[in-house]
Amino acid sequence: MSSPENVKLTSSEMGSLWDAYINHTHNICVLEFFKAKAEDDEVSKVLDHTYKIAIELKEKCKQKLQSENIPVPTGFSQQDVDVSAPRLFPDSFALMYIKNMSRVMVAACGLMYTMSTRKDIRELYHHCLLQATNVFDEVSDVLLEKGVYTRPPFIEPPKRADFIEDKDYLNGKNLFGDQRYLNSIEISHLFANIEANVIGNSISKAYGQTADMQEVREFMMNAGQLSEKIINKLTEYLTGSHLPAPMPSETQVYSSSHPPFSDRLMMYELSVLTAAGISDYASSLATSMRNDLKTLYMDLFTDTTKLGGKAEKLMIENHWLEQPPQQDKILY
Known part of the structure; x- marks a missing residue:
């Protein structure tokens, strides 16, 4: 062997x-x-x-x-x-x-x-x-x-195991035609995506005020605006089901403009966070049952993919993006 x-x-x-x-x-x-x-x-x-x-x-x-x-x-x-x-x-x-x-x-x-x-x-x-x-x-x-762990929302457990009886469940309606509340799986993904974007938003603000290059500052501003948009949209779904959204106070950014990291490192980090977001939205899309949520996650997937593409272009223009191992051309 x-x-x-x-x-x-x-x-x-x-x-x-x-x-x-x-x-x-x-x-x-x-x-x-x-x-x-x-x-x-x-x-x-x-x-x-x-x-x-x-x-x-x-x-x-x-x-x-x-x-x-x-x-x-x-x-x-x-x-x-x-x-x-x-x-x-x-x-x-x-x-x-x-x-x-x-x-x-x-x-x-x-x-x-x-x-x-x-x-x-x-x-x-x-x-x-x-x-x-x-x-x-x-x-x-x-x-x-320390009492600063942001927990997902609590909900009352169901009284019995049950099956979905109407296809309107997928349209976000209950048997009586009213807007149904989110199920526990949908809640968990909404909460996790909000929490990740809250962290990403703080990082974007901090890097935006410390980056050396104007192009990097503008990218961080755009990234922060997208994360705020995502936070607001996802929060509406939680509050629509009378559930709290994670808004930890520990995400404050101090006013320093002295860069702790190189622009290259900061752009790399945002590209990693963007890739993680794309993966998260794909998982959320696959496991959420309400069609309005599916549409939302498709939109977020598209917007975040566009932001990731801008990051890659900016990194390539500045010779910051390393090339992964790849197959050499085969000459016949």
Whole structure:
């Protein structure tokens, strides 16, 4: 039986290692800044633990790439972060940021794990998945202890198991023709998408006021406007069912205009958040039953895809977007 190292990496494994390495280098830079500004001991502990995990995972990806003679991407480094810059967010936002970051990592590592064939690569992503869930648990516990965890809405449980009796249910109507309330699955997706956009909106504002290039500032302004539009639209659905929407106060942005990160890093981060949003809206579209919600998610998917396209063009124009491994032209 051949060892894993005797079998070439598949395109999926090569691409996922390449992408993961860049993402870990980005996370390291952001965590370095948050670590330098943290004042709360519990927040510092979470940041230190998450930072060590990001370093470990970056090195594991780098070793795998090097062992396969695959060029290691440039990624991000000390030149992309200025830890001496004034703080942009309160400590509580750092916790919310890590919670969202670990949520995205759980989804990414889970996908990379199922797309991998070689045992050693599957083991790597299994380890990555465990680390991401550990971070999510840790930061969630601290948020709960501090009383700043934003919970999804509570609803009364049904009195019995039941079946849908009328196709009007899909049109958002109940048996009597009135607007039906959202079901628990629809609520969960609305809440999660609002929460992600609240965080993205704060990041867009902070980066918009600290970016060096005018083009980047304008992009961040557009990203912030889109996130506000999405928050307002999704909130209307929750309040229409007499449910509260997440509006945490910990997302305030301080007034500093001194850039903590390079424009390249900030644009990369927004492109990652945009990609995560596209994935979230696709999942929400697939699991929501009300047709008006499906239409809404299709619109959000389109708007967010357009924003992602603008980010890619801006990054290419400034030579900031690294090219993933790809098949060479075959000459006949």
